[in-house]
Amino acid sequence: MSITKRIIPCLDVDNGRVVKGVKFVDIKDAGDPVEVAKRYNDQGADEITFLDITASSSNRKTILNVVEDVASQVFIPLTVGGGISSVKDIRALLNSGADKITINTAAIKNPDLISEASNAVGNQCIVVAIDAKRKANSPNGISWEIYTHGGRNSTGIDALEWAQNMELRGAGELLVTSMDKDGTKQGFDLELMKAINDKVNIPTIASGGVGTLEDLYDGIEKGKADAVLAASIFHFGTYSIKEAKEYLSKKGINVRNTYD
Amino acid sequence: MNIIAIIDYGMSNLSSVEKATKYVAPNDSVVVTSSPREIDNADKVIFPGQGAAKNCMESIYDKNLDKIIKKNSKEKPFLGICMGMQVLMSYSEENSGTNCLDIFEGKVKKFKTRKDTKIKIPHMGWNKVSKKNDHPIWYKIKDESYFYFVHSYFIDPIDKSTVIGETKYGDIFSSVIARDNIVAIQGHPEKSSDTGLQFLKNFIGI
Numbered sequence: 001m002s003i004t005k006r007i008i009p010c011l012d013v014d015n016g017r018v019v020k021g022v023k024f025v026d027i028k029d030a031g032d033p034v035e036v037a038k039r040y041n042d043q044g045a046d047e048i049t050f051l052d053i054t055a056s057s058s059n060r061k062t063i064l065n066v067v068e069d070v071a072s073q074v075f076i077p078l079t080v081g082g083g084i085s086s087v088k089d090i091r092a093l094l095n096s097g098a099d100k101i102t103i104n105t106a107a108i109k110n111p112d113l114i115s116e117a118s119n120a121v122g123n124q125c126i127v128v129a130i131d132a133k134r135k136a137n138s139p140n141g142i143s144w145e146i147y148t149h150g151g152r153n154s155t156g157i158d159a160l161e162w163a164q165n166m167e168l169r170g171a172g173e174l175l176v177t178s179m180d181k182d183g184t185k186q187g188f189d190l191e192l193m194k195a196i197n198d199k200v201n202i203p204t205i206a207s208g209g210v211g212t213l214e215d216l217y218d219g220i221e222k223g224k225a226d227a228v229l230a231a232s233i234f235h236f237g238t239y240s241i242k243e244a245k246e247y248l249s250k251k252g253i254n255v256r257n258t259y260d
Numbered sequence: 261m262n263i264i265a266i267i268d269y270g271m272s273n274l275s276s277v278e279k280a281t282k283y284v285a286p287n288d289s290v291v292v293t294s295s296p297r298e299i300d301n302a303d304k305v306i307f308p309g310q311g312a313a314k315n316c317m318e319s320i321y322d323k324n325l326d327k328i329i330k331k332n333s334k335e336k337p338f339l340g341i342c343m344g345m346q347v348l349m350s351y352s353e354e355n356s357g358t359n360c361l362d363i364f365e366g367k368v369k370k371f372k373t374r375k376d377t378k379i380k381i382p383h384m385g386w387n388k389v390s391k392k393n394d395h396p397i398w399y400k401i402k403d404e405s406y407f408y409f410v411h412s413y414f415i416d417p418i419d420k421s422t423v424i425g426e427t428k429y430g431d432i433f434s435s436v437i438a439r440d441n442i443v444a445i446q447g448h449p450e451k452s453s454d455t456g457l458q459f460l461k462n463f464i465g466i
Contacts, residue, residue, distance in 0.1 A: 002387055002388050002427075002429070003385045003387045004385060004387065005385075006385050006386065041453060046385070071275065071279055072279045072282075072283070073283070075276075075280050075452070075453055075456060076408070077408060094273040095273060095275055096275065097275045097276055099276065121273070122310050124384065124411075172384070172410075173384065202381075203380050203384050203385070226384075226385065256386040256406045258406075258454075
């Protein structure tokens, strides 16, 4: 099997601008999504994920322009998430040039949306985002619960059951974020990743907690993830995508080499 | 100036293919169309597609495009992408069996995960294409270059001399085929960064 493990930088977009520091030496405007996406493409990013954090719903349409502009100049898969709640929203993003969309809260409110969306646009476009937190007391060993709204609202849903349910309903991929690890730079929740990968046979993306290149390696090797997503280590210039790939490649992970 | 028609049969989001084609052919006229006349009128034809085989074939018949696709695939440079490659075959196992356009003899089969070679389905991500034969579509593209793939079915053509690229996912499958003026690829050149753009550029230059 020679499919490569993917490295995905994730960008927060607010009102059409990239927020959080993006440090490239030769970039004029770090807030311009096209410039940032181009730079990540040049470094060898395998995909780019945009998370629309625009609060006001009246400004929601700006993400469509962002996707349109980026997709006209950057030719790698683009995934877009944030505030998507209907097949209509999904179609609008795909028509603008997105390749995949991620859904979290809307799937929990209405799991049928995943089946509907998957039938309408194909499961390869539908990524279900799972935000999971460890439960304090679990009689049968470790278990995780699904959260929404960036980890603020608990749902009572078991993460592993939810992952299987979403696969059955037609999710093409799962984006798994550990709410315990997110922002800590202590590495992915490897047990969570491994547990989900033992349950499903669709690709999974590990997210939440990356602080070092070794964390990326662990997510793939120990967590069995097909792709790893990170934000801050790339944005703040701690490591480049190229460095990440060189590191993984040296440790025997099959990655797409774009720098020979 | 060439006219490049991208066939729209209502089955997929063509915006990425359109954007990438315009990017590599800024001086050509790129039209996304389901009109038989416009397709006939084009100098080159791109036939993309996503979704399930049965729906694709139904859409093609609904829009009376089957004969136009067959005719144009004989007359001018013609590029099938993803599902637009699969439906060129005789038959697909998808949707309990679907008869396809039969432009290439052979079947479309589903990936199977086995105990000895466990693979996830869909095959989603970047994978290598090993060149099998020389072809102008490979101009400036290195052997074992990476393309972006997303699919659950793969083609198995009877005439192996048409295979110009192979990819390994569990087993080895035919990822690029060519015959006369037709080229077809399972991966997505429009999403395969510089390699994919070169591939599209080569097609435009044929």
